[in-house]
Amino acid sequence: MQIPNIFEKNISQSFTKILPLPNECNDFMEYIKTEIDGLWIIEPLVFKDERGYFMESYKKAEFEQKIGKVDFIQDNESQSSYGVFRGFHYQEGEAAQAKLVRAIQGKVWDIAIDIRKGSATFGKYVAVELSGENKRQFFIPRGFAHGFLVLSETAVFSYKVDNIYSPAHERTLSCMDPDLAIQFPVDKSSLLLSEKDKIGKRLKEIENI
DSSP states (O other), X not given: OOOOOOOEESSOOOOEEEOOOTTOTTOOEEEEEOXXXXXXXXXXXXXXXXXXXXXXSOOHHHHHHHTOOOOOOEEEEEEEETTBEEEEEEEOGGGOOOEEEEEEESEEXXXXXXXXXXXXXXXXXXXXXXXXXXXXXXXXXXXXXXXXXXXXXXXXXXXXXXXXXXXXXEXXXXXXXXXXXXXXXXXXXXXXXXXXXXXXXXXXXXXXX
Protein backbone atom coordinates (compact mmCIF):
# COMPACT_ATOMS: atom_id res chain seq x y z
CA MET A 1 0.00 0.00 0.00
CA GLN A 2 1.08 3.57 -0.59
CA ILE A 3 1.28 6.20 2.11
CA PRO A 4 -1.99 8.18 1.89
CA ASN A 5 -2.00 11.49 0.09
CA ILE A 6 -2.34 14.03 2.89
CA PHE A 7 -4.23 16.91 1.30
CA GLU A 8 -3.10 19.61 3.71
CA LYS A 9 -1.22 20.02 6.94
CA ASN A 10 0.40 22.96 8.69
CA ILE A 11 3.34 21.23 10.29
CA SER A 12 6.29 19.47 8.77
CA GLN A 13 5.04 15.93 8.92
CA SER A 14 6.36 12.45 8.49
CA PHE A 15 4.50 9.19 8.83
CA THR A 16 5.55 5.92 10.38
CA LYS A 17 4.00 2.74 9.06
CA ILE A 18 3.38 -0.04 11.52
CA LEU A 19 3.79 -3.03 9.25
CA PRO A 20 2.63 -6.53 10.14
CA LEU A 21 5.18 -8.84 11.72
CA PRO A 22 5.78 -12.15 9.95
CA ASN A 23 3.49 -13.97 12.37
CA GLU A 24 0.74 -11.36 12.09
CA CYS A 25 -0.76 -12.89 8.98
CA ASN A 26 -4.29 -11.93 10.02
CA ASP A 27 -3.72 -8.17 9.93
CA PHE A 28 -6.17 -6.53 7.53
CA MET A 29 -5.27 -2.92 8.29
CA GLU A 30 -2.21 -0.73 7.90
CA TYR A 31 -1.78 1.75 10.74
CA ILE A 32 0.07 4.98 9.96
CA LYS A 33 1.12 7.25 12.80
CA THR A 34 1.15 10.98 12.11
CA GLU A 35 3.50 13.52 13.66
CA ILE A 36 0.77 14.78 15.99
CA ASP A 37 0.68 12.28 18.80
CA GLY A 38 -2.55 10.30 18.93
CA LEU A 39 -3.73 10.88 15.35
CA TRP A 40 -3.65 7.78 13.16
CA ILE A 41 -4.48 7.06 9.53
CA ILE A 42 -5.74 3.56 8.84
CA GLU A 43 -5.61 1.88 5.44
CA PRO A 44 -7.79 -1.23 5.12
CA LEU A 45 -6.81 -4.14 2.93
CA VAL A 46 -9.43 -4.32 0.17
CA PHE A 47 -10.02 -7.53 -1.78
CA LYS A 48 -11.54 -6.88 -5.21
CA ASP A 49 -12.76 -9.16 -7.96
CA GLU A 50 -15.39 -9.15 -10.70
CA ARG A 51 -18.16 -9.38 -8.08
CA GLY A 52 -17.09 -6.29 -6.16
CA TYR A 53 -14.97 -6.06 -3.01
CA PHE A 54 -14.62 -7.18 0.59
CA MET A 55 -12.78 -5.55 3.48
CA GLU A 56 -12.74 -5.47 7.25
CA SER A 57 -13.61 -1.94 8.35
CA TYR A 58 -12.93 -2.50 12.05
CA LYS A 59 -11.38 -5.24 14.17
CA LYS A 60 -11.31 -4.50 17.88
CA ALA A 61 -8.34 -6.71 18.83
CA GLU A 62 -6.14 -5.43 16.01
CA PHE A 63 -7.11 -1.79 16.65
CA GLU A 64 -6.24 -2.06 20.34
CA GLN A 65 -2.95 -3.82 19.59
CA LYS A 66 -1.85 -0.99 17.30
CA ILE A 67 -3.41 2.10 18.87
CA GLY A 68 -4.67 1.21 22.33
CA LYS A 69 -7.93 0.49 24.08
CA VAL A 70 -10.87 2.63 22.98
CA ASP A 71 -14.35 1.57 23.99
CA PHE A 72 -16.50 2.61 21.03
CA ILE A 73 -20.16 2.63 22.05
CA GLN A 74 -22.01 4.13 19.10
CA ASP A 75 -21.90 4.48 15.31
CA ASN A 76 -23.20 7.66 13.64
CA GLU A 77 -23.82 8.54 10.00
CA SER A 78 -24.55 11.76 8.13
CA GLN A 79 -25.16 12.80 4.54
CA SER A 80 -24.04 16.20 3.26
CA SER A 81 -23.83 18.02 -0.06
CA TYR A 82 -20.91 19.71 -1.79
CA GLY A 83 -19.42 22.65 0.12
CA VAL A 84 -20.92 21.72 3.48
CA PHE A 85 -18.48 22.11 6.35
CA ARG A 86 -19.33 20.49 9.69
CA GLY A 87 -17.09 21.62 12.53
CA PHE A 88 -14.93 22.17 14.28
CA HIS A 89 -16.70 20.25 17.04
CA TYR A 90 -15.58 18.84 20.37
CA GLN A 91 -17.00 18.04 23.81
CA GLU A 92 -15.44 19.20 27.05
CA GLY A 93 -14.51 17.35 30.21
CA GLU A 94 -15.71 13.82 30.83
CA ALA A 95 -17.99 14.14 27.80
CA ALA A 96 -14.99 14.31 25.41
CA GLN A 97 -15.13 11.91 22.48
CA ALA A 98 -12.66 9.86 20.49
CA LYS A 99 -13.72 9.20 16.89
CA LEU A 100 -12.90 6.75 14.13
CA VAL A 101 -14.15 8.37 10.93
CA ARG A 102 -14.49 7.47 7.26
CA ALA A 103 -16.44 8.40 4.13
CA ILE A 104 -18.64 5.58 2.91
CA GLN A 105 -19.64 7.43 -0.25
CA GLY A 106 -18.24 10.55 -1.87
CA LYS A 107 -15.18 12.50 -0.78
CA VAL A 108 -14.41 14.71 2.21
CA TRP A 109 -11.48 16.74 3.52
CA ASP A 110 -11.22 15.75 7.17
CA ILE A 111 -9.37 17.86 9.75
CA ALA A 112 -8.38 17.32 13.39
CA ILE A 113 -6.96 20.17 15.52
CA ASP A 114 -5.00 19.56 18.71
CA ILE A 115 -6.61 21.43 21.63
CA ARG A 116 -5.04 19.40 24.45
CA LYS A 117 -3.82 21.42 27.39
CA GLY A 118 -0.03 21.52 27.50
CA SER A 119 0.40 19.75 24.17
CA ALA A 120 3.51 20.66 22.17
CA THR A 121 1.33 20.70 19.05
CA PHE A 122 -1.56 22.73 20.50
CA GLY A 123 -3.39 24.53 17.69
CA LYS A 124 -1.75 22.41 14.97
CA TYR A 125 -3.76 20.17 12.67
CA VAL A 126 -3.67 17.29 10.24
CA ALA A 127 -6.04 17.06 7.27
CA VAL A 128 -6.69 13.88 5.31
CA GLU A 129 -8.77 13.12 2.24
CA LEU A 130 -11.27 10.36 2.97
CA SER A 131 -13.44 8.84 0.25
CA GLY A 132 -15.58 5.91 -0.64
CA GLU A 133 -12.90 5.03 -3.16
CA ASN A 134 -9.79 5.10 -0.96
CA LYS A 135 -11.68 3.69 2.08
CA ARG A 136 -9.17 5.40 4.36
CA GLN A 137 -10.01 5.94 8.03
CA PHE A 138 -8.84 8.59 10.49
CA PHE A 139 -8.63 8.01 14.24
CA ILE A 140 -9.02 11.12 16.38
CA PRO A 141 -8.55 10.71 20.14
CA ARG A 142 -10.09 12.83 22.85
CA GLY A 143 -8.65 16.33 23.05
CA PHE A 144 -9.10 17.30 19.40
CA ALA A 145 -11.57 19.52 17.57
CA HIS A 146 -12.85 17.83 14.42
CA GLY A 147 -14.49 18.88 11.18
CA PHE A 148 -14.90 17.88 7.57
CA LEU A 149 -15.59 19.55 4.23
CA VAL A 150 -17.54 17.78 1.47
CA LEU A 151 -15.67 17.78 -1.86
CA SER A 152 -18.07 15.62 -3.88
CA GLU A 153 -21.65 16.21 -4.97
CA THR A 154 -22.78 14.36 -1.84
CA ALA A 155 -20.98 12.37 0.84
CA VAL A 156 -22.04 9.80 3.40
CA PHE A 157 -19.85 10.13 6.49
CA SER A 158 -19.64 7.48 9.21
CA TYR A 159 -17.95 7.59 12.59
CA LYS A 160 -17.57 5.56 15.74
CA VAL A 161 -17.52 7.39 19.08
CA ASP A 162 -16.57 6.34 22.59
CA ASN A 163 -18.98 8.70 24.38
CA ILE A 164 -22.55 9.81 23.87
CA TYR A 165 -23.54 13.19 22.47
CA SER A 166 -23.86 15.76 25.26
CA PRO A 167 -25.36 19.12 24.21
CA ALA A 168 -24.33 20.67 27.53
CA HIS A 169 -20.66 19.91 26.81
CA GLU A 170 -20.62 20.48 23.05
CA ARG A 171 -18.40 23.30 21.79
CA THR A 172 -17.50 24.72 18.38
CA LEU A 173 -14.18 26.14 17.23
CA SER A 174 -14.58 28.59 14.36
CA CYS A 175 -13.30 27.41 11.00
CA MET A 176 -12.79 31.09 10.12
CA ASP A 177 -10.27 31.67 12.93
CA PRO A 178 -7.19 33.25 11.28
CA ASP A 179 -4.98 31.89 14.08
CA LEU A 180 -5.56 28.36 12.79
CA ALA A 181 -4.12 29.31 9.38
CA ILE A 182 -5.96 26.46 7.70
CA GLN A 183 -5.59 26.39 3.92
CA PHE A 184 -8.96 25.14 2.74
CA PRO A 185 -9.15 23.60 -0.74
CA VAL A 186 -12.07 25.93 -1.55
CA ASP A 187 -12.77 29.59 -0.83
CA LYS A 188 -13.81 29.79 2.82
CA SER A 189 -16.51 32.30 1.96
CA SER A 190 -18.29 29.55 -0.01
CA LEU A 191 -18.52 27.11 2.92
CA LEU A 192 -22.04 26.04 3.87
CA LEU A 193 -22.24 26.26 7.66
CA SER A 194 -24.93 25.65 10.26
CA GLU A 195 -25.96 28.62 12.39
CA LYS A 196 -24.15 27.02 15.32
CA ASP A 197 -20.92 26.63 13.38
CA LYS A 198 -21.06 30.24 12.19
CA ILE A 199 -20.61 31.48 15.78
CA GLY A 200 -17.82 29.17 16.91
CA LYS A 201 -15.11 30.53 19.20
CA ARG A 202 -11.56 31.37 18.23
CA LEU A 203 -8.71 29.19 19.40
CA LYS A 204 -7.51 31.82 21.89
CA GLU A 205 -10.97 31.94 23.46
CA ILE A 206 -11.48 28.27 24.17
CA GLU A 207 -10.55 26.32 27.27
CA ASN A 208 -8.12 23.79 25.91
CA ILE A 209 -8.72 20.27 27.24
